Amino acid sequence: MKDQVYVVDFDSFYxxxxxxxxxxxxxxxxQLEEVGExxxxxxxxGCGTGENALFLASQGHAVWGxxxxxxxxxxxxxxxxxxxxxxxFLIWDALxxxxxxxxxxxxIDSGLFHVLSDTDRPLLITNxxxxxxxxxxxxxxxxxxxxxxxxxxxxxxxxxxxxxxERPWRINYIKSAQxxxxxxxxxxxxxxxxxxxx
Numbered sequence: 001m002k003d004q005v006y007v008v009d010f011d012s013f014y015x016x017x018x019x020x021x022x023x024x025x026x027x028x029x030x031q032l033e034e035v036g037e038x039x040x041x042x043x044x045x046g047c048g049t050g051e052n053a054l055f056l057a058s059q060g061h062a063v064w065g066x067x068x069x070x071x072x073x074x075x076x077x078x079x080x081x082x083x084x085x086x087x088x089f090l091i092w093d094a095l096x097x098x099x100x101x102x103x104x105x106x107x108i109d110s111g112l113f114h115v116l117s118d119t120d121r122p123l124l125i126t127n128x129x130x131x132x133x134x135x136x137x138x139x140x141x142x143x144x145x146x147x148x149x150x151x152x153x154x155x156x157x158x159x160x161x162x163x164x165x166e167r168p169w170r171i172n173y174i175k176s177a178q179x180x181x182x183x184x185x186x187x188x189x190x191x192x193x194x195x196x197x198x
Contacts, residue, residue, distance in 0.1 A: 021048055021182070025055035026110050028141050028177050028192050033059055037194065038139070040105025043131060045094045045124075046112030050076030050087065056108075057085040064102070066092035095120060097127035104131055107138045111179065114142040114153045121164055129168060132197045137172070140193045141179055147189035161193055168198045 029052050032038050038061065044053040047065030049072050057063040057080070065087060067073050076089045092100070094112060107128055116124055128138055145155040158174050165171055172194040178187030 021051070022180050023051065025052045026141060026180055028179075028190075029108055029110065029139070030055065032139060037137070038106050038108070040133075040136075042106045042108060043097075043100075043104040045097070045107060045109050045128075047076060047089065048072050048110075050079055050089060052108060052110055053087050053089070054079055054083060054085055057087050058083070061106075064088040064090065064100075064104070066090050066094065066097075066100075068093055095123045095127055098130035100131055102131065103133045103136075105133050105136045107132055107136070109138065109140040109142075111141065111143075111153075113140050114156050125164060125169075129197060134197060137194055137196045140195065141177060141190055142193075143179065144176070144189040144191045146176075152188075156191060158191065161191065161195075165193075165195050170196045170198050172196055 029038070033056060038056060041062040042053070042056050042064070044050070044056075044063065044065040047053050047067050048069075050065050053063045053065040053076065065076055066089075067076070068091070070091050073089050073091045076087070080087045080089065113121065113124065132138060140161075142156045143153055145157045147155055161174055162171060174191050174193045177190045177192035179190040180187050
């Protein structure tokens with residue numbers, strides 16, 4: 001698929017409420033937690049205002065959340081304080097995870113991978129490998145190529161995901177999912193991938 005860069009001034013989105021900020025965790029991550037797939041310490045990459053991180057922290061996980069947007073992180077920290085949850089929210093570039101100095105058992109991604117260019121995706125994957133513990137799992141929720149229209153970020157095919165994650169990665173599954181968003185009552189067609197580090 002042709003490399004397209006989805007250029008967004010995320011801080012300008014966070015001055016109001018962006019479509020992906022639904023005021024609750026994505027149901028796909030809630031279900032992963034309910035069936036026990038999310039284990040141990042968790043890193044939420046591209047955490048936005050922190051709804052997924054807040055939910056997982058409320059379930060007893062030690063959680064860190066990183067986002068490039070200072071406004072998003074400010075809002076996430078305020079929410080954590082209100083809910084009396086201890087979450088380490090940082091303004092951080094996902095392409096610089098190797099400098100976090102910490103490893104995690106689980107990494108979640110709700111809409112980061114699909115906004116990256118073909119040049120940046122391998123950098124993200126290298127950085128994920130640097131902070132995911134051996135045997136840990138990366139859960140990615142991204143726009144599917146089955147979603148009609150051209151709004152928002154580019155669509156991702158299963159083949160792209162499989163090509164992107166080769167050794168030391170193992171793809172456990174890629175399944176059809178729904179990414180919830182404001183203005184999309186039935187959700188957006190997505191792929192939910194479970195990808196472990198060998």
